[in-house]
Amino acid sequence: MSEKEPFTVYAAEVSLWAPIMTVMANIAARMMNPPRETEVIVGYISIAVLVAGLVLGIVGLFGPKRKDWRDTFFRSMVGVGLNAVLLVAIFALLPISSLAGDAAQKHPEVSVRQAACDPFTFRATAEAMPQRKGG
Numbered sequence: 001m002s003e004k005e006p007f008t009v010y011a012a013e014v015s016l017w018a019p020i021m022t023v024m025a026n027i028a029a030r031m032m033n034p035p036r037e038t039e040v041i042v043g044y045i046s047i048a049v050l051v052a053g054l055v056l057g058i059v060g061l062f063g064p065k066r067k068d069w070r071d072t073f074f075r076s077m078v079g080v081g082l083n084a085v086l087l088v089a090i091f092a093l094l095p096i097s098s099l100a101g102d103a104a105q106k107h108p109e110v111s112v113r114q115a116a117c118d119p120f121t122f123r124a125t126a127e128a129m130p131q132r133k134g135g
Contacts, residue, residue, distance in 0.1 A: 008063025011056040012072045015079025018053025019086050022046045047090060054083040 029042045060076035 006063060008060045008076075009072050011063070012060030012075035012079060015053045015057030015060055015083065016075045018049050018056075018079065019082040022049050022053075022086065043090075047087070050083050050087050050090075053079055054087065057083060 026042060026046055029039065034042075057076045057080035060072055061080065063072065
C-alpha cells in the first residue's frame with residue numbers, strides 16, 4: 001500500500017501552477033476581445049487564484065519535513081515568488097487602469113486600450129482634443 005502524499009505537497013503544486021494558469025487565462029481572455037465587464041470578472045478571479053496560490057505556497061513552506069522535502073520547498077518558494085510578483089504588479093497597475101477607464105468614459109471616441117497606452121499624457125492632452133459636434 002502506497003503512502004498518501006501530505007497536503008503540503010499538493011499545496012506546493014497548486015502554488016506553482018496558480019500564476020501559470022492565471023496568466024494563460026488572461027491571455028486567452030484578451031485574445032477573445034470580450035466586453036469590459038468580462039475582463040473585470042476575469043481580473044477578479046485571477047486575483048483570487050493568485051491569493052489562494054500565495055496562501056497555499058506559504059502552507060507548503062511550513063509543512064512537515066520529510067526525507068524528500070526539497071521538492072516541496074522549491075515548488076513552494078517558486079510559487080510564492082511568482083504569486084507575489086504578479087499580485088504586486090496587478091495592484092501597482094490598477095491606478096493606471098483606472099485612469100485609462102476614466103479617460104475613455106470622458107472621451108468615447110478613444111478606446112480604453114488607446115488611453116491605457118499612456119494615460120498620464122492622454123489625461124493632459126484630452127482637454128485639447130477637438131470635441132464632436134452635435135448628434
